[in-house]
Amino acid sequence: EVVLTQSPGTLSLSPGERAALSCRASQSVSSSFLAWYQQKPGQAPRLLIYGASSRATGIPDRFSGSGSGTDFTLTISRLEPEDFAVYYCQQYGDSPPITFGGGTQVEIK
Amino acid sequence: DVQLVESGGGLVKPGGSLRLSCAASGFTFSTYTMNWVRQAPGKGLEWVSSISGSSSYIYYADSVKGRFTISRDNAKNSLCLQMNSLSAEDTAVYYCAGGPDIGAAINGCDTWGQGTMVTVSS
Numbered sequence: 591e592v593v594l595t596q597s598p599g600t601l602s603l604s605p606g607e608r609a610a611l612s613c614r615a616s617q618s619v620s621s622s623f624l625a626w627y628q629q630k631p632g633q634a635p636r637l638l639i640y641g642a643s644s645r646a647t648g649i650p651d652r653f654s655g656s657g658s659g660t661d662f663t664l665t666i667s668r669l670e671p672e673d674f675a676v677y678y679c680q681q682y683g684d685s686p687p688i689t690f691g692g693g694t695q696v697e698i699k
Numbered sequence: 700d701v702q703l704v705e706s707g708g709g710l711v712k713p714g715g716s717l718r719l720s721c722a723a724s725g726f727t728f729s730t731y732t733m734n735w736v737r738q739a740p741g742k743g744l745e746w747v748s749s750i751s752g753s754s755s756y757i758y759y760a761d762s763v764k765g766r767f768t769i770s771r772d773n774a775k776n777s778l779c780l781q782m783n784s785l786s787a788e789d790t791a792v793y794y795c796a797g798g799p800d801i802g803a804a805i806n807g808c809d810t811w812g813q814g815t816m817v818t819v820s821s
Binding site for chain 2: 623625627629633634635636637640646647678680682683684686687688689690691692693
């Protein structure tokens with residue numbers, strides 16, 4: 591089973607600042623099968639990034655994903671008020687189980 | 700509009716059973732791998748089970764294997780999760796979520812329902 595470790599656990603930033611969220615895998619993950627989700631309180635998760643770097647439909651271009659192997663990053667170039675939320679990385683693909691990272695909370699400083 | 704609507708959650712005693720349903724609309728359901736993902740109160744996301752569009756491929760998390768059964772009816776655009784031998788550790792919001800079929804592999808989920816709460820308590 592691939593264990594995903596997200597860091598930091600909490601990121602305190604101001605609107606307009608840049609956020610960089612890390613997701614580290616316990617073993618190599620195919621870049622084709624790494625996703626990022628955003629979840630706000632009381633809401634379902636929303637797909638932001640799939641295939642490590644492809645934005646899902648309707649996702650603003652301030653969100654970008656990068657990385658390969660065991661190290662992946664979600665970057666939010668300029669935080670908007672609606673971006674303060676919890677973010678999860680996920681690995682999927684042809685070797686279940688699917689696993690999620692523990693999440694990074696991006697909070698207003 | 701693309702929509703997934705879960706139902707069937709509620710309060711059940713330990714050892715009991717519950718059947719969750721998910722009604723899909725606004726997309727070609729049979730071309731989507733569907734999943735159940737759960738989230739315990741205040742915790743992160745946990746994948747539970749997946750079923751491919753044709754039901755050819757079915758997968759379970761070890762934590763539910765042998766107790767939960769996933770199924771789908773493409774004619775009715777519906778997904779189900781039969782949950783037996785429930786314990787307190789199964790208490791969570793259960794989300795129905797789906798992504799385009801990619802054969803035997805499981806895809807990321809671009810469509811999510813709002814979730815249904817399952818509480819296992821005496």
